Amino acid sequence: MISEFLDLISGVVDMPWWGYVVVTLIFTHITIASITIYLHRHSAHRALELHAIPSHFFRLWLWMTTGMVTKQWTAIHRKHHAKCETEDDPHSPVILGIKKVFLEGSELYRKEAKNQETMDRYGYGTPDDWMERNVYTKHSAKGVALMLIINILLFGPIGITIWAIQMMWAPVMAAGIINGVGHYWGYRNFQAEDASRNIVPWGILIGGEELHNNHHAYATSARLSNKWYEFDIGWMYIRILEMMGLAKVKKVAPKLRLDKAKTKCDIDTLHAVISHRYEVLAKYAQSLKSILSNDFDHVRETIAQQGVDRLTLKRWILADSKTLQEDERVKLSEVLSKAKTLDTVYTMREELAAIWQRSTASKDELVKQLEDWCHRAEESGIEVLKIFSQRLRSYA
Numbered sequence: 511m512i513s514e515f516l517d518l519i520s521g522v523v524d525m526p527w528w529g530y531v532v533v534t535l536i537f538t539h540i541t542i543a544s545i546t547i548y549l550h551r552h553s554a555h556r557a558l559e560l561h562a563i564p565s566h567f568f569r570l571w572l573w574m575t576t577g578m579v580t581k582q583w584t585a586i587h588r589k590h591h592a593k594c595e596t597e598d599d600p601h602s603p604v605i606l607g608i609k610k611v612f613l614e615g616s617e618l619y620r621k622e623a624k625n626q627e628t629m630d631r632y633g634y635g636t637p638d639d640w641m642e643r644n645v646y647t648k649h650s651a652k653g654v655a656l657m658l659i660i661n662i663l664l665f666g667p668i669g670i671t672i673w674a675i676q677m678m679w680a681p682v683m684a685a686g687i688i689n690g691v692g693h694y695w696g697y698r699n700f701q702a703e704d705a706s707r708n709i710v711p712w713g714i715l716i717g718g719e720e721l722h723n724n725h726h727a728y729a730t731s732a733r734l735s736n737k738w739y740e741f742d743i744g745w746m747y748i749r750i751l752e753m754m755g756l757a758k759v760k761k762v763a764p765k766l767r768l769d770k771a772k773t774k775c776d777i778d779t780l781h782a783v784i785s786h787r788y789e790v791l792a793k794y795a796q797s798l799k800s801i802l803s804n805d806f807d808h809v810r811e812t813i814a815q816q817g818v819d820r821l822t823l824k825r826w827i828l829a830d831s832k833t834l835q836e837d838e839r840v841k842l843s844e845v846l847s848k849a850k851t852l853d854t855v856y857t858m859r860e861e862l863a864a865i866w867q868r869s870t871a872s873k874d875e876l877v878k879q880l881e882d883w884c885h886r887a888e889e890s891g892i893e894v895l896k897i898f899s900q901r902l903r904s905y906a
Contacts (some may be wrong), residue, residue: 519666521666530665534570534672537607538679539717541575545684546717546744547751553636554582554587557732558748561756569637573653576680579858580642585633587624590689591729592632594704595833600628601689604705607695615685639764654840655888683716692722699736700727701791710740718742726787728763769906775881777873782905784866791903794859795828797894798852799808802827805849812848827856828893830863858887858895 548568551557560568574576586600595604600622601612605615605669611618622628636642646653654677659678661669687709696707706726719725721742751757764785785792802824810852813823818841825843826834834842845851865879880902887899899903 521662521664521665521669525824530668530672533665534675537575537672537676539714540571541679542674542715542717542719542742544572545680545748546567546719547646547747548572549578549580549721550587551732551744551748555585555730555760556738557633557760557761558752559760560751564751564756567642568829569641569646573650575654575656576675577650577654578680579623579647579650580602581633581636581647582617583628584627584636585631586619586622587634589601589628591726594706594726595693601685602705602723603690603694611693612690613827615689616681619685630641684719688716688719688722692720696720696723698723699792700724700788701795702726702788708740714743724763730761731763732759733762738761739754745796767906768904769903770904772904772906775877775884775903777877778879779905780873782881783902786861786905787866789861791863793901794862794898797898798827798855799824800894801852801855801892805852808849809845809852811844816844818845827852830859854890855895858890 515796537635547558548560548565549572552560569580572580589598590600590602593599595602597603597605601611601615601618657676658670660674663669673895691709692707693705694707696709699706700723700794702723704726708723711771718734718741720741720752721736724736725731725734725742727736733742733745734740735745748757748759754760766782766786766789806820809823813820814825818826823842823845826838831839848858862883865876865883868876869881871879884899884903887895890896
């Protein structure tokens with residue numbers, strides 16, 4: 511009897527140490543793939559449709575490895591996008607601090623999951639079948655307990671360690687790194703209206719979700735990579751599922767086309783500029799950085815008087831003015847008054863952004879405003895503005 515019990519808890523699978531490491535990595539990778547493909551791109555953003563087979567597999571796997579409920583995750587993530595970097599954002603490191611979001615991301619998730627208003631407003635369109643109501647939602651904690659039993663039966667006592675790592679994986683990689691570091695540290699392809707960053711080289715570990723700035727620029731895109739050097743492993747899995755007839759991509763980020771022969775703004779230019787507005791602002795930011803570098807000697811004394819360092823000034827100049835505090839705007843205005851070229855480039859950035867924010871204007875009026883902006887940029891005598899404007903005219 512005792513020997514039979516010992517045989518049972520010793521596990522049916524016997525492997526060398528590295529075999530258990532590989533199994534752990536495979537299990538955790540499936541979890542991340544389930545989060546990015548099913549919860550994130552399919553459920554929250556409707557960027558792709560999933561066949562019932564992978565959809566039910568992902569739901570079952572997430573129930574056993576995370577205990578997360580589809581409606582809760584979807585609603586919380588949609589609210590994050592709707593209220594990004596505000597007091598209502600469920601997990602913004604800009605508001606709450608990087609330490610809290612990184613270390614307590616799962617606690618923030620559980621807290622928001624209890625907010626019925628969030629569930630009602632943002633949790634629409636999620637599964638409501640018998641399994642969801644009677645198993646996944648009603649008994650969310652029993653899934654992770656089942657995973658523990660399966661791991662022990664398969665691998666013996668080492669299965670407890672594998673299970674513990676599985677339970678830590680989503681809170682650390684998703685709640686901590688993506689929600690925390692992804693809004694705090696990294697590079698930006700797009701000047702999105704938030705603090706999102708791309709945080710390579712974590713792609714293999716977090717399924718492509720490291721390309722967080724790309725995602726916030728084009729939230730409904732099924733593909734998160736944008737530059738040739740970026741690799742989105744989640745997109746690779748989606749394409750495989752699509753080739754197997756198990757998925758259908760609904761939308762990807764638009765690709766910018768340039769027509770160098772164009773010399774005047776038209777409706778196509780307007781549509782392209784609006785579609786690629788975050789990339790437009792990112793390109794413009796390069797011009798601002800260049801001018802700031804050239805004009806810094808003109809404002810060095812002023813920023814010292816204002817008690818501002820160079821990095822703070824750079825952050826203010828590159829930020830959307832609406833995100834600055836009143837005292838910051840006053841100090842920035844004082845600095846810009848001492849540097850005419852920098853002031854011109856900064857002001858014209860604000861005017862350009864205002865064009866696509868004028869929802870009451872007709873398309874013809876917006877085209878005229880865009881053409882007028884380009885004309886003033888080219889007549890400003892500022893070379894970087896002239897080059898930028900000529901490129902903007904070629905958007906097609």
